[in-house]
Amino acid sequence: MNLKEFIKECHQKEVFKNLSIYVVSSWVLIQVFSEVWEPFGLPKISMTYLLLVLIAGFPFYIYLIWRYRLKSSETKLSQREGMKFVKNKSGDEGVESQLKKRKVHLPGIHFYSPFQKMYFTFLFAILLVSVFAVALIVRANFINEPEPGAFAFAKDDSNDKIAVLSFENNTTDEELDVVGKMAVDWIIHGITQNDIGQVISPKVVEQYSTVLKASLLPEEDNGILTEYLKPGKIISGNYYLNKGELLIQCVIMDGNMNETLETIEPVTCESDSPLVCIEMLKQRLLSALLEEDERYTVYEEKPPNYEAYKMMLGMDKYESHTPEYLNLLNEAIALDSTYFEPKLHRMAYYYNLEDFAMADSMVRELASADLKSSRQQNLVKLWTALINGDNKKAFTYLKKEYNTEPDDLNNNSSTMVLALQFVNRPEAVDSVYNNQPIMAYIDSLSCQTCEYRHFSKGMADIALGEPKKAISMFSDYGKVKGFYWIKDVLLYANIRVADSLEVDNILNTIKLTGDFPTWQDKCLLVAEQYLLLGNPSRADFYFKQLLESLEAPSAEATQREKELKAFTHFYMEDFAAAAVIFEDLLKEDPEDIDYHSFLAMSLFKIGQIEKAEKLLEEIENYRADYQYGKIDYAKARFYAVKGDTDLLIQNLIRAVAAGKRYNPGTFHDDVLMKPYTELESFKNVLNFWH
Known part of the structure; x- marks a missing residue:
């Protein structure tokens, strides 16, 4: 039976009619349920359960159509057409069976006719599609990302975002502009203090107004809210003078700004005592925002001094x-x-x-x-953890701050930095970077404040083995002046995809745009990366360029130039030359930990082992508070060169426990650590804060 014949027979047997009954009934049920689930007090996830039942039930319904509507008639038809087994009598060698061999495709299902075979083939295909759809829904709604307990950010189960717009000054007195700003700040303080929702402040709207591509900017800031940030509720207000008294009023609107949900009773006070009005308005607004059974007056800390607040606006x-x-x-x-x-x-x-x-x-x-x-x-807990070098606690407290105001670019950037460099979780960066659809419209080349966000995103992609992703996102940065953090991303990424021509192009752009010292720094970075990836000949190419630039006649080499020269000789394995320069540098700055460690390693490599170990011991004399594992990491480098794996790991663990960050050029990105990166004990160091 071909497909055309099968469809024709399905029409004759009213199969499509019965299927349409299920589809239409399901659609009506979904529409009705979408209207009644909230009044009945059902959770929002109830709609997901309904969809799962309807999708999973569709293949079963198709089987029931066969079982109770088609099977009996199909069996009779098969019998009339002679498709039944006939016992062969002994000796009847010439009797030919008119039956087709029955095939079992599903347990207990025997195909008596071509129609039934085609019917159950389509049933099996629909069953696979249903299983796939159910799996997608379950994964999206019930299965979290790996290790969600440690790195779970706020989910958008319901739109609890509240945008607070700038209050309009209708007093004609510009001196009173500060009243509107203070009212907004104090309302935001009340919302966040009581965990009523995530806040979108006027500052956030202004940030995105600045960095969005001009061609996509709405005519007004309100367009950014409704089209991109999409809050659930919007608070707006204004204030004016009435017979010498200050009157402030505000309303709560829906997220599209086309319906007023509640009008807050206006507040009045003396014009020279605006804090009284602001506090009264906040209390009334909080009462309206809180659920009906939670409404109460919340007494916060008192608003700041009015003059002090005005001063802070000039930050x-x-x-x-x-x-x-x-x-x-x-x-x-x-x-x-x-x-x-x-x-x-x-x-x-x-x-x-x-x-x-x-x-x-x-x-x-x-x-x-x-x-x-x-x-x-x-x-306070966040900053205490940062200062104490407790990176895990710092990230935990920052997540709480991020969840309060995730749209703020500063919160967004800081969370990415801590995820990548403080706790080494590059997989957590992507969800923060792409938290808002609005991020897709950021104009990279006009957003100076976004640079470190982009850097963290690009380095995270590289750490996850996706350098091409970083290149496709940020390739424009390689052709313009500045943006050196993101040029680092491009250099890292292009080295990993073996595009040496693009690496040279980026370095030439840096050199030609007039920042020669930065070009020297990037040459060293590129050379180290090629060493890390096992390409010493390419590394030497950049080392030699760097040395040539440092040999140019000058009145006297600066400390920075001596450093570059010393590190270049060290990584080119000219340890004798490196030792001479590091000794000279150490005389200029005897407390520099890196000078001590690199000099010790250089001396060890040229056979002055006793002197090297003595120098390493002297590092302990400079141990102090707030070093965040710097001395322990310096000693770990020495033991990496020496080949003492046990002491290497011990010192790495001490370093990371003291707050040493996973910055570029350290740990798995350190040339000296390359022989040890596949060790399980080394991987445990990388996962220390997990």
Whole structure:
């Protein structure tokens, strides 16, 4: 029986009519259930269960059509056509059987006719499709990623995002602009403090307005919300003066801004006491946002001093590492000693300058304060873990902060950095990077603030064995000036796909755009990567270029130039020349740990073993707080060169336990560690924080 005949017979036997009954009934049931599940108080996952039942039941329904509608008539037809077994009488050698040999394709199913054979073939095909569809639904809704307990980010089971738009100043007094900004901040504080939902702040909307491709930008910021960020609820408001009094009002709208869900009763206060209005408005708004059985007045920490708050709005005028930035923070704290934000930024200021002792004293001061905000408590725990070198705890606390405001580019970037460099989980980077569909519209070449996000994403792809993915995403960066972090990604990736021509093109772009010292640094990076991948001849090509550039006549070689020359000689295995330069460098900076370790390794390689080991012992004299495993890692390098596997692993474990990061050029990316990377004990070092 061919397909055309089979379809014709299905029409005659009303098979398609019966199938349409199931399909239409299922569709109606889904439509009805989508409207009634919420009023009945059923969980949202109930719809998934219904789909599973309907899809899994379809093949069974097709079998029932055969069993109760087609089988009897088909069996009779088969008998009329002579398709039955006839006993052969003994001696009847000439009797020919008119029967076709029966084949068993499914347990207990015997094919009496060509129609039945074709019918059950299609049934089997539909069964496979159903099983595949059920597997996809189960995987998407019930099976988590590997080790979800350690690296599970917030799932979008329901849209709990709340966007808080800038409040419009209708007072005609620009001096009162700060009132709207403070109202927004205090409302956001209340939402996050009570875990009502994820927040999209005006700052986030502004970030994406800046970095989205111009051709795709909506005409207004509201378009970014409704088309890209897609919150579940949107809060907007305005304020004006009424007979000398300040009046603030706001509404809660749906995510498309086409329906007002609730209008908040306006609040009034004296125009010179806006904090009274702001606190009252926050309490009324929280009452509206909380579930009906959870409505209560939440007494938060008091709003900051008004003048201190206005001062903090000027933070963006200064670079975060400048004295002016620090002075502003100190002045805000002087105006309000309980103001948390400037204290947090001041602590981060010292941490980023690597003055860890000062940062530690400040975070201890914050930890000893009576903080009632859970978000503030979490941030203090995060910074405490960072300063203590407890990378696992740091990542855990950062995930909580990330889940509070995942759309913020700074939160997004920091989470990727900690996943990749602090706990060595490159597989966790992708979900953070692609958390929002809006990320696909980021214009890479116009987004300076996105550079480190891209770097982390690219390095994670390379670590996962997908260098071509990084190249396809960031190839444009190789042709423009600057963006050196992402050029590193391209260099790493192109080396791994053996595209030496593109590596040369990127280096030439760096050299021709005028940053010669950066070109020298990248030559060393590229040469080390070729050594790591077992291509010494290609590595020597770049080492020689670097040495030629360093031999150029100059009044006096700088410390940086001496460093480059020393490392180049070391990796080219000219250990005698390297030892001379490292000795000279050590005289200039006798406490530099790297100078000690590389000099010790150079001396060991030229046979001065006793002197090398003595130098290594001297490193212990420089052990201090806040080094994050630097001395232990330096000793591990020495034992890697010496070939002492046990001491190598011991020191690596000490280093990583003290907070040593998995930065480029360390651990599995360190040329000196290459002979040991396949050892199980070395892999345990990489998985230490897992």
